[in-house]
Amino acid sequence: MERRPFGPVPRNVPVIGQGTWYIDDAHRPTAVAALRNGLDLGMTHIDTAEMYGDAELVVGEAISGRRDEVFLVSKVLPSNASISGTVTACERSLARLRTDRLDCYLLHWPGSYPLEDTFEGFERLREQGKILSWGVSNFDVPDLEAAWAAGGEGRMACNQVLYHLEERAIEHAVLPWCEEHGVVTVAYSPFGHGVFPDPTSRGGRVLAEIAESHFTTVRRVALRFLVRRSSTFTIPKASSAEHAADNAGAGAIILTEAELARIDTAFPLGPRPRRLPML
Numbered sequence: 691m692e693r694r695p696f697g698p699v700p701r702n703v704p705v706i707g708q709g710t711w712y713i714d715d716a717h718r719p720t721a722v723a724a725l726r727n728g729l730d731l732g733m734t735h736i737d738t739a740e741m742y743g744d745a746e747l748v749v750g751e752a753i754s755g756r757r758d759e760v761f762l763v764s765k766v767l768p769s770n771a772s773i774s775g776t777v778t779a780c781e782r783s784l785a786r787l788r789t790d791r792l793d794c795y796l797l798h799w800p801g802s803y804p805l806e807d808t809f810e811g812f813e814r815l816r817e818q819g820k821i822l823s824w825g826v827s828n829f830d831v832p833d834l835e836a837a838w839a840a841g842g843e844g845r846m847a848c849n850q851v852l853y854h855l856e857e858r859a860i861e862h863a864v865l866p867w868c869e870e871h872g873v874v875t876v877a878y879s880p881f882g883h884g885v886f887p888d889p890t891s892r893g894g895r896v897l898a899e900i901a902e903s904h905f906t907t908v909r910r911v912a913l914r915f916l917v918r919r920s921s922t923f924t925i926p927k928a929s930s931a932e933h934a935a936d937n938a939g940a941g942a943i944i945l946t947e948a949e950l951a952r953i954d955t956a957f958p959l960g961p962r963p964r965r966l967p968m969l
């Protein structure tokens with residue numbers, strides 16, 4: 691599994707991690723086994739959120755006894771993101787995850803509390819060792835500019851955003867802004883939240899041909915395309931050990947420039963939308 695620096699955080703993080711939205715819908719032992727299999731295969735970046743129902747409880751069970759291996763991320767809801775609300779929400783997440791610290795804590799999307807307040811909450815948590823770094827999610831360029839001003843230079847570790855083959859809006863401005871400022875990009879819903887390109891479509895056929903030539907799978911090719919730039923990571927969600935193993939395999943394949951160009955053409959960037967899309 692390839693690992694990369696995670697912005698200002700002094701940790702190398704796997705390019706392919708594990709999402710957990712709706713993982714609590716699966717049979718609990720199966721979901722826990724999926725996450726553990728993912729850990730065994732190097733997908734040690736686990737993403738969760740207070741919003742995801744019982745997902746934090748599932749993660750807590752999966753990482754029990756293996757906390758030090760994991761780069762653990764959770765998120766505060768904007769409606770909780772006052773100074774004290776942020777601190778309390780984090781403490782609730784820590785209890786549900788059965789750990790004493792998060793590696794990164796994110797504001798789930800921009801809300802109505804001033805960013806200065808949320809980031810003050812983050813800094814208090816950092817001083818107490820309850821979080822080791824913090825970042826944002828679903829931030830468009832104006833939001834990122836405001837966060838940079840409110841949080842101070844070099845503080846924000848990442849921006850977690852919607853990014854898959856059929857939704858590449860971040861490439862217009864958000865991704866370049868993040869690269870310029872040393873903020874990493876974490877691609878969420880890399881399989882379109884379950885809507886993966888049809889194998890009979892033009893793009894689906896391109897993925898299949900490239901996968902076949904590498905003796906690998908279309909999912910791995912898709913994930914690899916999303917992490918082709920050195921500042922990007924992704925967090926597919928899998929609730930079976932088989933799916934987790936498939937996804938982890940993306941961390942080892944290498945696509946040629948010509949293959950990347952074929953995928954780029956088959957799944958065109960499209961025009962820049964007025965607002966950053968989110969799920």
Ligand SMILES: NC(=O)c1ccc[n+]([C@@H]2O[C@H](COP(=O)([O-])OP(=O)(O)OC[C@H]3O[C@@H](n4cnc5c(N)ncnc54)[C@H](OP(=O)(O)O)[C@@H]3O)[C@@H](O)[C@H]2O)c1
Binds near residue numbers: 851969
């Ligand atoms: N910050 C935000 O606002 C935000 C928003 C959305 C998501 N996220 C994060 O990003 C993570 C990933 O996004 P997502 O959950 O929306 O969707 P996703 O990862 O794009 O897709 C998940 C779907 O793909 C299936 N799948 C996974 N691996 C597969 C494989 N190898 N072969 C076939 N099917 C496979 C899963 O099935 P099974 O479950 O049956 O394995 C599930 O139905 C979330 O879980 C969450 O942690 C963050």
